[in-house]
Amino acid sequence: xxxxxxxxxxxxxxxxxxxxxxxxxxxxxxxxxxxxxxxxxxxxxxxxxxxxxxxxxxxxxxxxxxxxxxxxxxxxxxxxxxxxxxxxxxxxxxxxxxxxxxxxxxxxxxxxxxxxxxxxxxxxxxxxxxxxxxxxxxxxxxxxxxxxxxxxxxxxxxxxxxxxxxxxxxxxxxxxxxxxxxxxxxxxxxxxxxxxxxxxxxxxxxxxxxxxxxxxxxxxxxxxxxxxxxxxxxxxxxxxxxxxxxxxxxxxxxxxxxxx
Amino acid sequence: xxxxxxxxxxxxxxxxxxxxxxxxxxxxxxxxxxxxxxxxxxxxxxxxxxxxxxxxxxxxxxxxxxxxxxxxxxxxxxxxxxxxxxxxxxxxxxxxxxxxxxxxxxxxxxxxxxxxxxxxxxxxxxxxxxxxxxxxxxxxxxxxxxxxxxxxxxxxxxxxxxxxxxxxxxxxxxxxxxxxxxxxxxxxxxxxxxxxxxxxxxxxxxxxxxxxxxxxxxxxxxxxxxxxxxxxxxxxxxxxxxxxxxxxxxxxxxxxxxxxxxxxxxxxxxxxxxxxxxxxxxxxxxxxxxxxxxxxxxxxxxxxxxxxxxxxxxxxxxxxxxxxxxxxxxxxxxxxxxxxxxxxxxxxxxxxxxxxxxxxxxxxxxxxxxxxxxxxxxxxxxxxxxxxxxxxxxxxxxxxxx
Numbered sequence: 001x002x003x004x005x006x007x008x009x010x011x012x013x014x015x016x017x018x019x020x021x022x023x024x025x026x027x028x029x030x031x032x033x034x035x036x037x038x039x040x041x042x043x044x045x046x047x048x049x050x051x052x053x054x055x056x057x058x059x060x061x062x063x064x065x066x067x068x069x070x071x072x073x074x075x076x077x078x079x080x081x082x083x084x085x086x087x088x089x090x091x092x093x094x095x096x097x098x099x100x101x102x103x104x105x106x107x108x109x110x111x112x113x114x115x116x117x118x119x120x121x122x123x124x125x126x127x128x129x130x131x132x133x134x135x136x137x138x139x140x141x142x143x144x145x146x147x148x149x150x151x152x153x154x155x156x157x158x159x160x161x162x163x164x165x166x167x168x169x170x171x172x173x174x175x176x177x178x179x180x181x182x183x184x185x186x187x188x189x190x191x192x193x194x195x196x197x198x199x200x201x202x203x204x205x206x207x208x209x210x211x212x213x214x215x216x217x218x219x220x221x222x223x224x225x226x227x228x229x230x231x232x233x234x235x236x237x238x239x240x241x242x243x244x245x246x247x248x249x250x251x252x253x254x255x256x257x258x259x260x
Numbered sequence: 261x262x263x264x265x266x267x268x269x270x271x272x273x274x275x276x277x278x279x280x281x282x283x284x285x286x287x288x289x290x291x292x293x294x295x296x297x298x299x300x301x302x303x304x305x306x307x308x309x310x311x312x313x314x315x316x317x318x319x320x321x322x323x324x325x326x327x328x329x330x331x332x333x334x335x336x337x338x339x340x341x342x343x344x345x346x347x348x349x350x351x352x353x354x355x356x357x358x359x360x361x362x363x364x365x366x367x368x369x370x371x372x373x374x375x376x377x378x379x380x381x382x383x384x385x386x387x388x389x390x391x392x393x394x395x396x397x398x399x400x401x402x403x404x405x406x407x408x409x410x411x412x413x414x415x416x417x418x419x420x421x422x423x424x425x426x427x428x429x430x431x432x433x434x435x436x437x438x439x440x441x442x443x444x445x446x447x448x449x450x451x452x453x454x455x456x457x458x459x460x461x462x463x464x465x466x467x468x469x470x471x472x473x474x475x476x477x478x479x480x481x482x483x484x485x486x487x488x489x490x491x492x493x494x495x496x497x498x499x500x501x502x503x504x505x506x507x508x509x510x511x512x513x514x515x516x517x518x519x520x521x522x523x524x525x526x527x528x529x530x531x532x533x534x535x536x537x538x539x540x541x542x543x544x545x546x547x548x549x550x551x552x553x554x555x556x557x558x559x560x561x562x563x564x565x566x567x568x569x570x571x572x573x574x575x576x577x578x579x580x581x582x583x584x585x586x587x588x589x590x591x592x593x594x595x596x597x598x599x600x601x602x603x604x605x606x607x608x609x610x611x612x613x614x615x616x617x618x619x620x621x622x623x624x625x626x627x628x629x630x631x632x633x634x635x636x637x638x639x640x641x642x643x644x645x646x647x648x649x650x651x652x653x654x655x656x657x658x659x660x661x662x
Contacts, residue, residue, distance in 0.1 A: 085496030104504035
């Protein structure tokens with residue numbers, strides 16, 4: 001299989017803090033790569049570097065065969081991003097949002113119009129296309145946000161927690177959408193804190209902690225290797241139970257109750 | 261034109277169009293944007309009402325502050341004192357300068373100054389009539405409310421002007437009494453002075469309107485840029501733009517163009533209001549005026565981009581903009597004439613682009629200046645635009661890829 005994302009010692013430092021620490025990673029063409037890690041582990045920073053939004057402090061990476069620093073413009077042409085924060089203008093309508101982002105990729109005229117119609121149909125928003133996005137429900141906004149990220153039909157899509165805060169119906173719809181996009185041949189790099197989602201969707205899982213990659217394998221192999229039934233248990237075994245964004249290590253409540 | 265440049269221009273226009281569309285859809289913002297120039301001009305219209313020039317020699321007195329309350333104390337009560345008091349009241353009433361109240365003694369009038377009921381006292385002291393009838397010079401005392409220096413100075417000057425007119429009348433009557441063969445006007449005022457306007461009519465708004473236009477242009481550009489860049493960073497949409505295969509220059513210029521259009525619209529609103537309600541006329545070329553307006557925005561946009569790129573959130577960006585805007589407004593000679601400031605402050609003021617934008621607009625609008633006459637303003641504004649934008653683009657690029 002062809003490698004579409006390759007990193008060598010990719011590192012990002014913010015002053016004294018090393019957010020991403022010499023990671024070596026390969027993502028195969030056409031796969032869904034689940035990128036997991038506790039809060040602050042370095043997932044988003046790594047994704048931002050791979051999507052050319054942030055420059056690495058050290059190391060190299062190629063996306064679609066292009067260097068993320070020296071060939072950033074070529075990388076940008078073949079990637080799409082669905083960030084955790086919605087990349088949508090709330091005052092503009094669904095159509096206006098899609099048209100604006102489409103035009104940034106050189107799309108225009110009938111090609112742009114038919115692509116916008118196609119995507120709105122895909123996420124069942126045709127009826128609401130002229131309504132300001134600020135008036136959409138969370139699920140509608142996220143559906144629009146996903147198709148906005150693929151308006152230009154990119155080869156590789158980075159998705160940062162695409163189902164966060166969605167109801168079960170919307171979550172299920174978004175997961176099907178991710179599968180559909182993958183079936184179209186797109187490589188998807190997906191970060192999520194929902195282990196079940198990562199397990200169901202990903203072909204390969206990469207776990208990052210303290211900026212370092214600590215495991216890369218298929219979900220099944222990870223479960224088997226660690227003798228766990230659920231991916232969540234593998235994740236907790238590898239990354240521990242201590243809270244990451246707390247000033248002092250906090251003993252989980254379950255244990256305290258158990259002891260008393 | 262190369263394809264790449266064409267594409268950059270196309271993207272620049274798209275970004276500017278999106279920013280303006282996004283602005284247009286914020287109805288409350290559009291209402292505020294439209295009302296602001298109206299409020300400004302109405303406010304300053306009352307603060308600086310239109311007035312002609314006073315000329316005590318020709319008997320023409322005009323004032324921006326009508327009916328200032330003033331006390332009149334006649335301690336003499338002689339025939340000439342009564343005549344002077346009556347003339348003072350008549351001139352004050354016909355010119356609308358003062359609203360005169362009579363008091364029997366200085367102490368009761370003084371109390372009214374302290375309580376704020378009157379702004380000054382004109383005292384005709386005892387012996388006034390007697391001095392004049394004995395062909396001796398007589399004195400009238402003027403006391404003003406020094407707690408408000410600006411109004412005190414104005415009250416004093418205007419009281420002096422009225423009293424000088426009365427004094428002139430007395431002088432001419434005396435000359436006529438002493439000799440029938442000479443023209444009393446020739447003896448009293450052999451040279452009279454009349455102020456003539458440089459162009460058209462003298463109007464305070466011809467000075468104020470271009471200054472406000474420049475202020476709105478630059479403030480609008482700075483505040484607008486601060487809001488748009490930081491809001492896009494905060495809401496995440498900037499990532500959507502930055503991840504697209506487009507040049508960073510297009511992003512910056514697109515945003516600057518959107519703010520230029522907004523600023524120009526607001527400045528034009530000020531101009532229209534000034535023309536319709538306050539009699540301002542454009543004596544120069546409207547095209548030249550638009551050029552100065554465009555350069556005015558472009559001159560400081562780079563600074564706006566640098567400051568807002570570095571600010572992490574909207575609040576910091578707005579504070580930074582206020583920190584730049586407030587001193588610039590006062591140092592650029594828009595509200596306070598630059599000549600009133602000490603030399604070192606004038607030097608600082610003359611390094612700011614707002615000074616040159618206001619100066620250029622004033623010369624074109626109020627004085628009908630042609631391009632050659634404002635070439636220095638145009639050169640400084642262009643230099644500012646070039647230097648700040650060429651610094652802003654790499655800084656924006658670097659900060660956005662941290």
